[in-house]
Amino acid sequence: MTLTEKILARASGKAHVAAGDNVWVNVDLLMTHDVCGPGTIGVFKREFGQDAKVWDPKKLVIIPDHYIFTADSMSNRNVDILRDFAREQGLPYFYDVIDDPNGHWHFDPTRGQLKQQYGKNYTGVCHTTLPWKGHTRPGEILFGTDSHTCMAGAFNQFATGIGNTDAGFILGTGKLLIKVPESMRFFLEGEMQPGVMAKDVILHVIGDIGFDGATYRAMQWEGPGVNAMNMDDRMTIANMAIEAGGKNAIFPYDETTGAYVRERVAENGTKSEFEPVELEKDQRFIYDKVFNLSELEPTVACHPDPGQRKLAKEMDVTLDRAYIGSCTGGKTSDFLAFAHVVKGKTVKIDTFGVPATTKVVQELKDTLWDGVSVWSILESAGVRMTENASCAACLGGPVDTFGRMNTALKCISATNRNFPGRMGSKESQVFLASPYTVAASALTGRITDPREYVS
Numbered sequence: 001m002t003l004t005e006k007i008l009a010r011a012s013g014k015a016h017v018a019a020g021d022n023v024w025v026n027v028d029l030l031m032t033h034d035v036c037g038p039g040t041i042g043v044f045k046r047e048f049g050q051d052a053k054v055w056d057p058k059k060l061v062i063i064p065d066h067y068i069f070t071a072d073s074m075s076n077r078n079v080d081i082l083r084d085f086a087r088e089q090g091l092p093y094f095y096d097v098i099d100d101p102n103g104h105w106h107f108d109p110t111r112g113q114l115k116q117q118y119g120k121n122y123t124g125v126c127h128t129t130l131p132w133k134g135h136t137r138p139g140e141i142l143f144g145t146d147s148h149t150c151m152a153g154a155f156n157q158f159a160t161g162i163g164n165t166d167a168g169f170i171l172g173t174g175k176l177l178i179k180v181p182e183s184m185r186f187f188l189e190g191e192m193q194p195g196v197m198a199k200d201v202i203l204h205v206i207g208d209i210g211f212d213g214a215t216y217r218a219m220q221w222e223g224p225g226v227n228a229m230n231m232d233d234r235m236t237i238a239n240m241a242i243e244a245g246g247k248n249a250i251f252p253y254d255e256t257t258g259a260y261v262r263e264r265v266a267e268n269g270t271k272s273e274f275e276p277v278e279l280e281k282d283q284r285f286i287y288d289k290v291f292n293l294s295e296l297e298p299t300v301a302c303h304p305d306p307g308q309r310k311l312a313k314e315m316d317v318t319l320d321r322a323y324i325g326s327c328t329g330g331k332t333s334d335f336l337a338f339a340h341v342v343k344g345k346t347v348k349i350d351t352f353g354v355p356a357t358t359k360v361v362q363e364l365k366d367t368l369w370d371g372v373s374v375w376s377i378l379e380s381a382g383v384r385m386t387e388n389a390s391c392a393a394c395l396g397g398p399v400d401t402f403g404r405m406n407t408a409l410k411c412i413s414a415t416n417r418n419f420p421g422r423m424g425s426k427e428s429q430v431f432l433a434s435p436y437t438v439a440a441s442a443l444t445g446r447i448t449d450p451r452e453y454v455s
Contacts, residue, residue, distance in 0.1 A: 002280075005019070029061060031143070037082045039164040048172040061093040061126075065391055069401075100119075126146060127327035128356040134270035137155065137274035144159070149161045150249050154257075161242065183283070184209075184217050199432075207308070211244060213307075214244040219244065220285070221250070225291075232333040244306075244307075253276030299433070300412075313449040324439075325356065326354070328416040329438075330414070332364065335360065338436070338438065341453045342442065343381070344381075347383060350384070354389065394415040394422075396424045405425050411429070414433065
C-alpha cells in the first residue's frame with residue numbers, strides 16, 4: 001500500500017484498502033476557522049441538537065485567521081460565534097484574537113494595520129499554527145474546513161480539506177466516509193541550486209502536470225531530494241497539492257519529522273504519542289516520475305492559474321506590487337530568504353509583508369544580522385511589515401484588508417493561489433513565485449530572476 005492507503009486502512013480498522021474503496025475513518029483532529037467555523041457549528045447544531053456536545057473537545061482546533069484585522073462587522077461577529085461555541089463546549093484549543101473569553105472582537109482601524117491588535121492566545125494562520133502548536137502528528141487523520149489543510153501532509157499525515165457539512169458530521173460523530181484516492185509519486189533527486197527554493201519545486205511540478213493534474217489523487221513525495229529538505233520546505237510543497245487538484249500530499253516519516261514533532265508537542269503539552277507509516281516496496285501508483293532538483297530554475301506561475309509555468313529569466317513583466325505572506329510563504333524561513341535579497345537595498349514597488357504567525361513576528365524581531373533585527377532590515381528596505389499575522393490579502397477579504405488589491409494591479413506574491421479575484425480585484429493579476437524571486441522583483445519592479453542577487 002501507499003502511505004495514504006496505509007493511514008486510511010489503519011483509521012478504518014482494515015488490514016488493506018485500495019484506491020476507489022469507500023471507508024469510514026476515525027478522525028484524529030478537526031480544524032476549522034472563522035470563515036467556515038460558524039457554518040460548521042450551524043450544521044452540527046441543526047443535525048445533532050442545540051445542546052449537543054462535540055465528540056471529543058481535545059480533537060477540535062479552532063483558529064480565527066482569515067478575515068480578522070478588518071472593520072467589517074460581520075467578519076468580527078464570526079469570531080464571536082467561535083468564542084461562544086468554544087466556551088459552551090469547553091474547548092482547550094481555541095486560539096482567540098482577544099484574551100477575554102466573554103468579550104467581543106472589534107478591530108480598531110484608527111490604530112492602523114501595522115501594529116499589534118491581538119491578545120496572548122492569538123496565533124495567526126491555521127495551517128502554520130497546527131504544527132507550531134503540536135497538532136500535527138505522523139500517521140494520523142486531519143480534516144480541516146480549508147483546502148490548504150493538505151499542508152500537514154508534510155508530517156506523514158493524511159490531511160485534507162472538507163466542507164461545512166462533513167465537518168459538522170465529524171463534530172457529532174468523530175467519523176467520516178471517504179473514498180481512497182489514487183496515488184501519484186514524485187521522486188526527487190539532486191540538490192536545489194542557489195536561488196532555487198521549495199516553492200520553485202512545487203510550481204515546476206504543477207506546471208508539469210497541470211492545475212488539475214492531481215484531481216482527487218494523493219501526491220506522494222519521495223527520494224533523496226525529499227530527505228534533504230527541512231520541514232518548512234516540505235510544508236511549502238505539501239501546501240500546494242490542492243493547486244494541482246490533489247486530495248492530499250504526503251511525505252515519508254524520518255528523523256527530521258520526528259524531531260520537529262517531538263519538540264512541538266513537548267512545548268505545548270499536546271498528545272505525544274504517534275505512529276508513523278513507513279514506505280513499502282510494493283506500492284502502486286497511477287503516475288510515477290523522477291524530478292532532478294539540480295535542473296530546476298526560479299519559476300513563476302502566471303495569471304490566471306497555478307499551472308501557467310514560466311521561468312523567471314524568460315519573463316518581461318512590469319509589476320505594481322510585491323507580497324510575501326500566507327501559510328505557504330509567510331514562515332520565518334521565507335522572510336529570511338526575502339531579507340537576504342533586500343538587505344541594504346530599497347524596494348521599487350509597494351511591498352507588503354504579512355507573517356503567517358505571531359511566532360514568526362517575534363522570530364523576525366529577535367533574529368539579528370550584524371546587530372540589526374531582520375524585521376528592521378525589511379522595514380528599512382521599504383517593506384510594509386504588519387505585526388498582525390493572518391491570511392490577509394492572500395484570499396482577498398474585505399476591502400480594508402492589509403495588502404488587498406482593490407484595483408487592477410499586477411502583483412508578484414509568495415502566496416499559493418492566483419485565480420482571478422483571489423487577492424482582490426478580478427481585474428488584477430497575480431504571479432506566484434518563491435520569496436527569493438518576489439524579493440528580487442520588488443527591487444526591480446519587474447519579474448526578476450533572483451540569481452542576480454543570490455550567489
